[in-house]
Amino acid sequence: KAGVTQTPRYLIKTRGQQVTLSCSPISGHRSVSWYQQTPGQGLQFLFEYFSETQRNKGNFPGRFSGRQFSNSRSEMNVSTLELGDSALYLCASSLTGAAGNTIYFGEGSWLTVV
Amino acid sequence: DQQVKQNSPSLSVQEGRISILNCDYTNSMFDYFLWYKKYPAEGPTFLISISSIKDKNEDGRFTVFLNKSAKHLSLHIVPSQPGDSAVYFCAALSSGSARQLTFGSGTQLTVLP
Numbered sequence: 001k002a003g004v005t006q007t008p009r010y011l012i013k014t015r016g017q018q019v020t021l022s023c024s025p026i027s028g029h030r031s032v033s034w035y036q037q038t039p040g041q042g043l044q045f046l047f048e049y050f051s052e053t054q055r056n057k058g059n060f061p062g063r064f065s066g067r068q069f070s071n072s073r074s075e076m077n078v079s080t081l082e083l084g085d086s087a088l089y090l091c092a093s094s095l096t097g098a099a100g101n102t103i104y105f106g107e108g109s110w111l112t113v114v
Numbered sequence: 115d116q117q118v119k120q121n122s123p124s125l126s127v128q129e130g131r132i133s134i135l136n137c138d139y140t141n142s143m144f145d146y147f148l149w150y151k152k153y154p155a156e157g158p159t160f161l162i163s164i165s166s167i168k169d170k171n172e173d174g175r176f177t178v179f180l181n182k183s184a185k186h187l188s189l190h191i192v193p194s195q196p197g198d199s200a201v202y203f204c205a206a207l208s209s210g211s212a213r214q215l216t217f218g219s220g221t222q223l224t225v226l227p
Contacts, residue, residue, distance in 0.1 A: 004157070033213060043158075043203065043217040056213045090157050097213040099146045100165065105157035 004106035012112045018079040021109045025093030032074040037088040086113045117141045120218035133191040137204030144206040149189045151200045194225045
């Protein structure tokens with residue numbers, strides 16, 4: 001079956017702009033979470049959605065937001081982009097997000113802010 | 115405060131030998147652990163996991179050992195192959211917040227032919 005699909009794979013934005021990233025989870029998976037990977041901070045949790053509701057949020061400013069649709073697809077948005085937002089953004093899906101559920105990652109969206 | 119630590123940033127091993135990657139954690143609430151393999155600019159690939167009720171889980175060439183009293187886990191790869199060269203991340207979950215993976219900083223494994 002298809003894995004976690006993220007689009008776009010690569011994009012370049014200018015400071016101050018906003019960006020929307022998309023994620024389609026594995027079929028049947030209802031939990032979608034987002035992570036940011038940077039060289040300095042490693043892999044950090046952004047937020048998690050289940051049944052269109054945000055259940056958990058990491059320590060990121062309000063410029064980072066997301067949503068989930070009824071088909072479990074998810075989007076994350078970053079407004080007023082800063083240079084430090086340049087990172088690999090990873091989407092992950094699992095069946096329900098419960099302990100014991102394996103969490104699978106997509107290939108990521110590589111964002112460069114100039 | 116790093117709750118999941120991988121103290122070795124890099125490890126080099128000869129092809130055919132055993133690779134042992136280590137991970138320590140401080141949060142006693144963690145009860146499920148996963149190992150991921152990652153190539154640059156790609157998403158992590160799930161390798162193997164272990165629940166805190168077990169002390170060992172094996173899948174092919176990969177075995178994960180968990181020592182709860184020491185809050186330590188390790189991933190053994192036997193035999194190591196050049197294609198195993200990648201960054202390996204240890205990640206942890208707690209039942210109370212099972213939806214949030216806490217990652218270690220990763221270990222770059224290089225398997226030399």
